[in-house]
Amino acid sequence: MTQVTTRRGEVAVRNLSKSFALNGQRLNVLRDLDLDIRGSEALAIVGPSGCGKTTLLRVLAGLEAPDAGEVRIDDAPVQGIGAERAIIFQEPRLLPWLTVLGNVAFGLQVRGIAAAEAEARARQYIRLVGLTEFETAYPRQLSGGMAQRVGIARALTVQPEILLLDEPLGALDAMTKLTMQEELARIWRDEGVTLVLVTHDLEEAIFLADRVLVLPKEKGATPRLIDIDLPRPRDRSEARFVEMRRRLMAEFGLH
Numbered sequence: 001m002t003q004v005t006t007r008r009g010e011v012a013v014r015n016l017s018k019s020f021a022l023n024g025q026r027l028n029v030l031r032d033l034d035l036d037i038r039g040s041e042a043l044a045i046v047g048p049s050g051c052g053k054t055t056l057l058r059v060l061a062g063l064e065a066p067d068a069g070e071v072r073i074d075d076a077p078v079q080g081i082g083a084e085r086a087i088i089f090q091e092p093r094l095l096p097w098l099t100v101l102g103n104v105a106f107g108l109q110v111r112g113i114a115a116a117e118a119e120a121r122a123r124q125y126i127r128l129v130g131l132t133e134f135e136t137a138y139p140r141q142l143s144g145g146m147a148q149r150v151g152i153a154r155a156l157t158v159q160p161e162i163l164l165l166d167e168p169l170g171a172l173d174a175m176t177k178l179t180m181q182e183e184l185a186r187i188w189r190d191e192g193v194t195l196v197l198v199t200h201d202l203e204e205a206i207f208l209a210d211r212v213l214v215l216p217k218e219k220g221a222t223p224r225l226i227d228i229d230l231p232r233p234r235d236r237s238e239a240r241f242v243e244m245r246r247r248l249m250a251e252f253g254l255h
Contacts, residue, residue: 008074009161009194011037016069029055042195044205047215053198061087061164086160090167092151094139101135104153125153145176162194202248207234214251
């Protein structure tokens, strides 16, 4: 009898600190951070520039090592990058000499999966992001939103437990961004992954997240976790959505 492994994607951050050298001095970016991320949760990380949003995401991805503390995924310590995590950056970083299908299958092929199986799985995720008709196109032939969809499909083909996104929609025009937010919400729901999103867009955070982590820039200030207790699918014009946006803006002294 085949044993089925349940994908959990639970993250525990304990006493996490990270600093960088700047002009001969240490700049503390994260200090004694504790955070629990539930499996299959959507968490958005917001805060002013320089507060440590991307640094935290890179530590979760295993691209940066903390100065102190630890990150555990499903109770196992994070030591470098791992197959249970995939990260998507603001730029999709597609390989220009490969087609959409080739780009999406690439991550599987470098892991030793046979070309036929890699392409079959790639087609599944290309279909998921709505690009079946463009699988033979090259990156230069894609719009910004389409290229980002390819990046998302490529990340999902490796079937990660945790999808980490560093402002993936920040470079898109307003209408494309709204469409992609809808797509991300659908993909998160369909795939059941744990989603951790860094964004400067407070409305995007409310639209996508179950909870929002607000990182302060002031030294010694305490990060805040805010529950987004709104039904899905979310309506940006609904009164509770608008009120939640006001609440988040107040966190930054905006009105």
